[in-house]
Amino acid sequence: MQTLKNFLLYISAFMPMYFLVLLKLVVEIINHNLSFNVLNTINLVTLLLLLGLSVWGLLWNVKYNNDEAKEITILSKHNITDQHFLGYFSLFVFFAIPLDLSLVSAFCIYVAILIMIGIVYINNSLYYINPFLNLLGFNFYDITYMEAGSTQKKNAKIFYRGDLVIENKTYFVKLKNENFCFVDKKKTKKS
Numbered sequence: 001m002q003t004l005k006n007f008l009l010y011i012s013a014f015m016p017m018y019f020l021v022l023l024k025l026v027v028e029i030i031n032h033n034l035s036f037n038v039l040n041t042i043n044l045v046t047l048l049l050l051l052g053l054s055v056w057g058l059l060w061n062v063k064y065n066n067d068e069a070k071e072i073t074i075l076s077k078h079n080i081t082d083q084h085f086l087g088y089f090s091l092f093v094f095f096a097i098p099l100d101l102s103l104v105s106a107f108c109i110y111v112a113i114l115i116m117i118g119i120v121y122i123n124n125s126l127y128y129i130n131p132f133l134n135l136l137g138f139n140f141y142d143i144t145y146m147e148a149g150s151t152q153k154k155n156a157k158i159f160y161r162g163d164l165v166i167e168n169k170t171y172f173v174k175l176k177n178e179n180f181c182f183v184d185k186k187k188t189k190k191s
Contacts, residue, residue, distance in 0.1 A: 008057025010121045014114070015054040015132040022047040039104060058132070062182055069172040071148035077164050080157075081140045128157040137161050145173075156181055 025043055028034040100106045120126070128140055138159040146153055148170070158164075158173060160183045175181045 005057070005061055006122055006127065007118075008053060009061055009127045009130070010118050011050060012054040012057045012061075012132060013121070013130045015051065015058075016135065018047050018050045018054065022051070039107060043107065054132070065174050065182075067174045069174050072145040072171055072173050073148070074143050074145045074164070074166040074169070074171060075153065076144045077166055078142045079139055079164075080142050081134055128159070133159055139164065158183060 022044070025034070025040065025047065029036065029040065034040055121129070134140070138161050141158050141160060141164050142155070143158055143164075144153055144155055156173070156175060158181045164183075171183050173181050173183050
């Protein structure tokens with residue numbers, strides 16, 4: 001089950017790109033620059049399926065995550081959103097603009113590149129690289145923290161909507177793993 005959740009996180013990281021490619025495809029069909037042939041229909045259905053899986057995967061991992069929220073005190077934070085967002089977003093533009101998915105060869109290259117990136121993404125636990133979450137207003141932080149009742153310092157990468165304040169605050173975090181977790185704002189309290 002965890003492998004499926006991780007795979008869906010990878011799929012969701014490309015949600016903006018799927019939308020751009022879908023938009024390009026629909027505009028080209030509306031302007032009669034492309035016809036509804038078999039490949040274009042497969043592209044359209046695949047993009048809609050990927051968008052649906054992306055939304056479902058994010059909701060499953062973020063909103064309907066059954067992991068226990070742990071109480072933590074954040075000792076230090078470093079906003080590293082910019083280190084990952086622009087590099088990944090440029091990949092979207094690279095794919096969406098010049099790629100002609102009406103050609104079978106371009107479609108095969110597109111799929112092969114996504115598979116190669118997916119292998120690296122999942123094998124290296126790069127779940128925190130998700131530009132769609134950045135577009136939704138989440139910032140990405142590298143933190144040092146201590147769990148309640150512990151004196152051991154730990155590190156994690158977390159998403160937080162807005163600016164993370166660490167002075168005099170206790171947070172509850174759903175620690176999926178050290179590379180993908182969210183602050184549970186419903187439970188966060190001032191110390």
